[in-house]
Amino acid sequence: MPGPLAHIRVLDLSRVLAGPWAGQNLADLGAEVIKIERPGVGDDSRGYGPPWVKDREGRDTRDSAYFTCANRGKKSVTLNLASGKGQALVRELAAKCDVLLENYKFGDLARYGLDYGELKKVNPGLIYCSITGFGQSGPWRERPGFDFMIQGMGGMMSVTGQPDGEPGGAPMRAGVPVADIISGMYASIAVCAALAHRAETGKGQHLDLALLDSQIALLAYQNTNFFATGQAPRRIGNLHPNIVPYQPFRTADGEVIVACGTDNLYRRLCEAAGCGALASDPRFASNGKRVENRAELTRLLQEAFAKRSTREWVDLLEAAGVPNGPINNVAQVYEEPQVKARALRVELEHAAAGKLPTVASPMRFSATPLEYRLPPPLLGEHTEGVLSDLLGKSPEEIATLRAEGVV
Numbered sequence: 373m374p375g376p377l378a379h380i381r382v383l384d385l386s387r388v389l390a391g392p393w394a395g396q397n398l399a400d401l402g403a404e405v406i407k408i409e410r411p412g413v414g415d416d417s418r419g420y421g422p423p424w425v426k427d428r429e430g431r432d433t434r435d436s437a438y439f440t441c442a443n444r445g446k447k448s449v450t451l452n453l454a455s456g457k458g459q460a461l462v463r464e465l466a467a468k469c470d471v472l473l474e475n476y477k478f479g480d481l482a483r484y485g486l487d488y489g490e491l492k493k494v495n496p497g498l499i500y501c502s503i504t505g506f507g508q509s510g511p512w513r514e515r516p517g518f519d520f521m522i523q524g525m526g527g528m529m530s531v532t533g534q535p536d537g538e539p540g541g542a543p544m545r546a547g548v549p550v551a552d553i554i555s556g557m558y559a560s561i562a563v564c565a566a567l568a569h570r571a572e573t574g575k576g577q578h579l580d581l582a583l584l585d586s587q588i589a590l591l592a593y594q595n596t597n598f599f600a601t602g603q604a605p606r607r608i609g610n611l612h613p614n615i616v617p618y619q620p621f622r623t624a625d626g627e628v629i630v631a632c633g634t635d636n637l638y639r640r641l642c643e644a645a646g647c648g649a650l651a652s653d654p655r656f657a658s659n660g661k662r663v664e665n666r667a668e669l670t671r672l673l674q675e676a677f678a679k680r681s682t683r684e685w686v687d688l689l690e691a692a693g694v695p696n697g698p699i700n701n702v703a704q705v706y707e708e709p710q711v712k713a714r715a716l717r718v719e720l721e722h723a724a725a726g727k728l729p730t731v732a733s734p735m736r737f738s739a740t741p742l743e744y745r746l747p748p749p750l751l752g753e754h755t756e757g758v759l760s761d762l763l764g765k766s767p768e769e770i771a772t773l774r775a776e777g778v779v
Contacts (some may be wrong), residue, residue: 375402375741380567383462383469384408384446385453385486387415389519390503390583391475392442393556398471398563399445400733400742406465406758407443407749411450411779414751415439428726435724440748442556444720444730447746447754450779459484464763466506467494470570475503478513484608488578498576499566501559507582513637515582519549524552526587534609543607555586616662616669617641619701621673621677621685628677628685631695635659644692645676720747755779 380403385394392407392415399405409415421436452458463486466472474481481487502508505517523545525531533544534660540586560580570576588595594605597613605613613617617638620627632638635658642651650656650672655665662669677685682698689696700708706717714730722728728747735742759765759779773779 373738375400375742376571376737377564377567378402378632380404380405380471381469382471382473383465385472385476385481385501387473387475388390388417389442390559390581391473391553392417393553394447394501394503394563395473396442396444397556397560397735399578399746400735400744402742403471405446406469406754406762407446407448407467408451408453408462409448409751411452411752411777414448414450415443417442418751425722425725425728427724429601433724435748435750437779440728444744444746445746446749447758448749448752449755450752451760452778453484453486455776455778457773457776458484461759461763461773461778462516463491463494465758466491466498468762469495469498470567472505473501473503473559473563478504478506478508492576494575497570497574499570499579500576501563501566501579501581503555503559503581503583505583507585508563508578508580510583519552519583520545521696522551522583522587526584527594527622528587531591531605533605533607538609541607550590551587555581555583558586558589574727582732597713611666614663615659616666617673619670621674623677623682623685624680626682627699628682628689629697629699630689633695636757637694638662640675641689641694642686644694645673647676649671672700716743720744722747723750723753752779 377398380398382395382398382405384391384405384407386392387409393600394408395405395413407415418435418439422432423437424432425435425437427433436707451461453462482489488498488502491500493500504513505522506512516738518669524543528550529543529545532546534541536542559579559581562581564576566579585773590657593614597605610620615633618631620629630641632746635694637650638656638659650669656662656669680688686696686698698704705711711717718730718732719727720730730744730747732744733742754772759770759773760767765773770779
């Protein structure tokens, strides 16, 4: 069976991460995704190395490992958007596409006549998705936005890291660009919703996604904790502001994370750890009390955890039905039997690298299983095919476009 979006064609004018992440999601879902890149240079993230993709002989290619994380399943077409002929080709492509993704600064594409207002004239059903740092409205709409600065401005760094006064206490960015990624995820959802609306009405629309908006939404309960108390949440390291115990404990040889989201799970933890008295202690009998008395409970449980190894605790808590797990590095992640069973490492045949590992989509469908048909493309790998097959350009026309630097 083809993927659930196999009937959809996407024109991806985005680069780096937020837009490409959305484009890859749509490609994984079966859509044909045509990625537009600058001739000779390509997506900026192709140069975000080292590390670089290795060719079959183990030599560095011109593409970074970073680029491959968000561009699986796409066809690469090189086009010079600054040229009139390049802009005309984008309009021709947009007329034959269902979705357009772009993450140019506010107003940039309007200078080329490629804004939503112009492209809906050639394709009224087009879903035009703009992803910018600050959105299409407001006093900051013309400012560029990058993940790191958005994590700071949007509050994420204020709740990430060790508390002030402790070793290493300082605001900390997340280990992955969460503002970019969550913006790409929200864009994917918005596109699918707009496609559903178009299926009912025949009408396209302009989607306005902002990194700042998405990052603030990602704060989740930290937002509502602030609304409820009027107090800005503070950094508390690996602790949870609303649940105890929900944290790592030091073992005899490492650490293990324990996640007791209910009173019943807490009681199971106490029994498994040989601390049955703590389950009935009125200071800790409910989650609210445990939050109030977090420091003392952590001290008492830590004494118990220090007596066994991480593996012993994982086995013991698993048998007791208490959610837990070790703190893996990325290499250890791919050695976990569950990760292997779910086939999260997928190898695709890459034109330069041969077998190229990528990460499977977490979306699983019973009736329309996903297929990974194309690896991350070489720069301009599909230019001639798309121009000839989709737009009907002759070999002579394509040769002229190349000679003029349009493609």
